[in-house]
Amino acid sequence: MVRLYFRFLGLHLRALLEYQSDFWVMAAATVLIQVVNLVFLSAVFARIPTLRGWSFWAVVAMFALMAIAEGVGSFFFEGTWRLSESINQGSLDYALVRPYPVVLQVTSAEIGINGLTNIITGGAMLATALAHLDVRWSVGLVLLAVVLPVCAVMIKVSVNLATNSISFWLAGPSPLFAMAVHQVGELARYPLSIFPTALKATLGLVVPFAFITTFPLGFLLGTGSSPWLGLLTPLVAAYCVALALVAFSRGLRRYESAGN
Amino acid sequence: MALVEARQLTKVFRRPDKPPGLAGALRHLATRRYVEKVAVDHVDLSIEAGEAVAYVGPNGAGKSTTVKLLSGILQPTSGEVRIGGLVPQDDRMAVAHRIGVLFGQRTQLWWDLPVADSLAVLRDLYGVDEGTYRKRLKRFDEVLGLDDLMAVTGRKLSLGQRMRADLAAALVHGPEVVYLDEPTIGLDLSVKDRVREFFRELRDEGTTVMLTSHDLADIEGFCRRLVIIDEGRIVFDGDLEAVKDEFARDRILHVHTETRVDPDRVRAVLPGAVVAAGESPLWHSIRFDRFAITAGQAVAAVTGIAAVVDFRIDEPGIEDVIRRVYSGELRLAAETDAETDSEPDVEGSGEPDAVVTAP
Amino acid sequence: MRGYRALARISAKNALTYRLEFAFALFGVLFQFVALLAVWRVLLADSTTGTGFTWPQMRGYLLVAFASGAVVGLFADFRMSFRIRSGLVALDLIKPVRYQEARFAEVLGGVWIEVLVVLLVGGVTVLVAGAPTWPGGAELALFTASMVLLIPLKFLVVYLCGLASFWTQNYVGVQWARIAIVNLFSGALVPLAYLPGWLASVAAWSPFAGMTSTPGLILIGRATGAQAAFLVAVQLGWVVVLWFGAKLLWRTAVRQLTVNGG
Numbered sequence: 053m054v055r056l057y058f059r060f061l062g063l064h065l066r067a068l069l070e071y072q073s074d075f076w077v078m079a080a081a082t083v084l085i086q087v088v089n090l091v092f093l094s095a096v097f098a099r100i101p102t103l104r105g106w107s108f109w110a111v112v113a114m115f116a117l118m119a120i121a122e123g124v125g126s127f128f129f130e131g132t133w134r135l136s137e138s139i140n141q142g143s144l145d146y147a148l149v150r151p152y153p154v155v156l157q158v159t160s161a162e163i164g165i166n167g168l169t170n171i172i173t174g175g176a177m178l179a180t181a182l183a184h185l186d187v188r189w190s191v192g193l194v195l196l197a198v199v200l201p202v203c204a205v206m207i208k209v210s211v212n213l214a215t216n217s218i219s220f221w222l223a224g225p226s227p228l229f230a231m232a233v234h235q236v237g238e239l240a241r242y243p244l245s246i247f248p249t250a251l252k253a254t255l256g257l258v259v260p261f262a263f264i265t266t267f268p269l270g271f272l273l274g275t276g277s278s279p280w281l282g283l284l285t286p287l288v289a290a291y292c293v294a295l296a297l298v299a300f301s302r303g304l305r306r307y308e309s310a311g312n
Numbered sequence: 313m314a315l316v317e318a319r320q321l322t323k324v325f326r327r328p329d330k331p332p333g334l335a336g337a338l339r340h341l342a343t344r345r346y347v348e349k350v351a352v353d354h355v356d357l358s359i360e361a362g363e364a365v366a367y368v369g370p371n372g373a374g375k376s377t378t379v380k381l382l383s384g385i386l387q388p389t390s391g392e393v394r395i396g397g398l399v400p401q402d403d404r405m406a407v408a409h410r411i412g413v414l415f416g417q418r419t420q421l422w423w424d425l426p427v428a429d430s431l432a433v434l435r436d437l438y439g440v441d442e443g444t445y446r447k448r449l450k451r452f453d454e455v456l457g458l459d460d461l462m463a464v465t466g467r468k469l470s471l472g473q474r475m476r477a478d479l480a481a482a483l484v485h486g487p488e489v490v491y492l493d494e495p496t497i498g499l500d501l502s503v504k505d506r507v508r509e510f511f512r513e514l515r516d517e518g519t520t521v522m523l524t525s526h527d528l529a530d531i532e533g534f535c536r537r538l539v540i541i542d543e544g545r546i547v548f549d550g551d552l553e554a555v556k557d558e559f560a561r562d563r564i565l566h567v568h569t570e571t572r573v574d575p576d577r578v579r580a581v582l583p584g585a586v587v588a589a590g591e592s593p594l595w596h597s598i599r600f601d602r603f604a605i606t607a608g609q610a611v612a613a614v615t616g617i618a619a620v621v622d623f624r625i626d627e628p629g630i631e632d633v634i635r636r637v638y639s640g641e642l643r644l645a646a647e648t649d650a651e652t653d654s655e656p657d658v659e660g661s662g663e664p665d666a667v668v669t670a671p
Numbered sequence: 672m673r674g675y676r677a678l679a680r681i682s683a684k685n686a687l688t689y690r691l692e693f694a695f696a697l698f699g700v701l702f703q704f705v706a707l708l709a710v711w712r713v714l715l716a717d718s719t720t721g722t723g724f725t726w727p728q729m730r731g732y733l734l735v736a737f738a739s740g741a742v743v744g745l746f747a748d749f750r751m752s753f754r755i756r757s758g759l760v761a762l763d764l765i766k767p768v769r770y771q772e773a774r775f776a777e778v779l780g781g782v783w784i785e786v787l788v789v790l791l792v793g794g795v796t797v798l799v800a801g802a803p804t805w806p807g808g809a810e811l812a813l814f815t816a817s818m819v820l821l822i823p824l825k826f827l828v829v830y831l832c833g834l835a836s837f838w839t840q841n842y843v844g845v846q847w848a849r850i851a852i853v854n855l856f857s858g859a860l861v862p863l864a865y866l867p868g869w870l871a872s873v874a875a876w877s878p879f880a881g882m883t884s885t886p887g888l889i890l891i892g893r894a895t896g897a898q899a900a901f902l903v904a905v906q907l908g909w910v911v912v913l914w915f916g917a918k919l920l921w922r923t924a925v926r927q928l929t930v931n932g933g
């Protein structure tokens with residue numbers, strides 16, 4: 053099943069790479085965005101040592117985690133963003149008669165090349181940041197340093213899927229709601245503690261993007277008011293994945309195959 | 313139990329009744345009115361293994377919806393579907409291996425991949441072994457001329473090419489049951505012939521086929537059994553030839569005589585025939601029941617009155633019959649079984665539409 | 672002139688038809704505004720070096736950055752890029768209107784809705800955080816002039832990027848790159864004074880400074896008198912240069928179209 057998934061992605065990748073110059077434009081753009089982020093952060097931190105207890109490199113690590121999570125979402129699950137279009141045009145029909153999970157057929161329907169550069173630049177930023185940060189590494193912590201980011205990525209990907217699944221109920225041609233929620237990620241790249249209470253609650257509970265950045269990193273670095281919250285990341289991830297899958301399959305039962 | 317079974321299958325679509333504009337949208341939020349449309353209405357259908365069934369009906373009659381229910385794409389509002397004993401909506405994976413679906417209006421080929429790649433993906437998806445796959449491709453090539461298309465990208469296929477490639481895509485896993493939904497729509501005649509030939513081969517190999525079409529030429533010479541659906545209900549289910557015998561029993565003799573003929577004299581010699589003026593004063597159209605009067609008798613009767621210069625006989629096809637069902641002129645007895653010979657219930661103006669009435 | 676007015680009207684109508692898409696497109700800018708407000712509020716509270724902006728100043732400045740991000744929205748450029756990539760631009764070429772002017776008319780048709788959104792968000796900010804201190808008469812006039820110039824300036828930057836569609840199919844990438852560069856060099860993410868010296872002077876002389884820094888600094892009173900007038904003059908200079916530069920580029924680009932065979 054996994055092998056087939058990568059086969060789907062591979063085919064799209066091959067088709068995409070036929071337009072090489074476009075690939076480089078996209079790659080350059082995503083790298084440029086991260087460079088601008090870094091310039092911005094270093095300008096900000098040139099004035100002050102820490103942002104509510106978070107150092108420059110800690111915030112770089114947060115930006116990196118968000119970039120990786122978004123990158124994985126784009127590179128491996130870009131098809132999620134086409135769901136509303138498929139529902140709107142009734143083009144899910146064939147997916148429903150094939151012997152492969154419908155949700156995986158949907159998520160593998162496209163590949164976002166920007167995801168690749170985001171994963172690479174994000175990974176490089178995270179590695180550099182962790183090297184500069186004062187982490188007292190132990191076997192357990194190393195393990196968690198792998199598990200927590202993986203869970204963080206799962207949260208982003210399943211929130212994408214859950215919000216896009218709303219398209220089964222809201223019949224519009226583009227996933228406006230999902231896009232709006234995605235934009236909330238803009239906020240989640242900063243330490244949660246800088247925001248007013250309402251935004252804290254939103255990012256911690258409603259759209260749990262804080263579990264992509266603030267909480268897992270807070271645990272690894274021992275930063276923030278309650279670092280132990282980071283240990284909840286796997287639970288939140290499991291909750292998000294389950295919610296997304298339930299939303300998708302509930303939605304699929306409502307699929308009306310519009311168009312004749 | 314039949315291979316495909318539908319019991320009291322019903323699908324109701326609920327559409328929000330939204331007045332236009334922003335104010336309308338707000339009002340909808342407050343009151344939430346819906347319009348219900350029954351697309352498929354308590355349909356019972358069973359198809360035995362190896363049967364070829366034509367499923368016809370006017371636009372919006374519920375043909376495609378039925379196919380989507382039978383293949384598990386849509387959830388029925390009530391009733392159930394079983395394919396080989398399995399419910400396709402619940403046992404999606406198992407059923408998927410046994411059915412093949414083609415929607416003429418929609419492609420399942422990947423837009424930016426060559427046809428060869430699309431088919432290879434489907435091969436892997438269905439777990440078809442290489443030997444079988446090769447054999448099938450070879451056959452598709454023989455009938456559909458597939459080899460020329462293999463290197464072409466999905467987006468660059470013409471409609472006819474696309475349909476040929478899509479047929480291969482729907483059948484690459486050798487399904488037991490095949491639903492073909494408008495498989496010849498928009499094709500030019502030569503491609504249509506090729507595709508129809510392919511259907512016949514499929515049927516002869518013992519594949520169970522359900523074909524929905526607007527084009528009745530797809531059906532004649534292909535299906536034994538005809539199912540007609542109208543407004544979501546099955547209005548006829550029986551033998552195609554029997555329908556033709558039963559409902560296409562009228563013949564129309566168009567006859568050109570040397571001198572003018574008084575229609576009443578013809579009526580006198582041909583009781584039960586409908587005689588009407590033809591395209592010129594010397595032409596007449598005589599409609600008769602071919603079981604009561606033979607064509608020879610009809611021609612002979614006219615010859616007895618005046619010298620016949622020319623004549624031709626029109627035989628209404630199944631197309632005619634179905635058109636008359638759609639227009640409500642002919643009401644076929646519902647729930648007809650092929651075995652029970654129910655009397656046709658012919659209604660209408662009394663003047664068949666094929667006959668031009670004199671002004 | 673009538674042709675251009677008709678185009679402006681159509682684009683206003685489109686903006687209303689696609690008002691939801693339109694609103695959601697602004698979400699990204701809005702969230703960036705909120706995030707920056709939160710970051711700078713904390714930063715300025717924690718900052719010990721008293722030389723930087725005050726918190727009310729930064730609020731006003733970021734509001735200008737938000738306005739700059741919101742006006743001349745996504746519609747005109749996506750449509751333009753699509754028409755170029757698909758070759759439909761050939762139909763625009765046979766219309767009796769000049770291409771660049773026609774696109775500008777479309778932008779003007781939709782801009783009033785964006786201005787309304789900016790006023791709304793600004794109003795809410797003022798309600799929550801208190802009114803800003805408005806600059807004096809001359810500076811207020813310069814600020815207004817700078818905000819008005821912002822519209823053709825941003826249009827030209829977007830339009831020039833749109834012309835890139837003659838060379839690449841990947842407009843999203845171009846757009847992202849544009850947003851990143853504009854964010855940095857206009858001072859929308861961080862006031863230019865906070866950047867390293869060399870970068871700050873490059874940015875200050877770039878056309879992008881007019882897209883946030885110039886109006887922003889005048890509004891909060893960090894650029895006054897002759898200096899403010901000079902900044903606006905530079906901004907105006909760039910509008911003129913880019914306007915004619917874009918015309919030159921367009922001529923080259925159209926040749927590209929003929930080469931490709933449309």
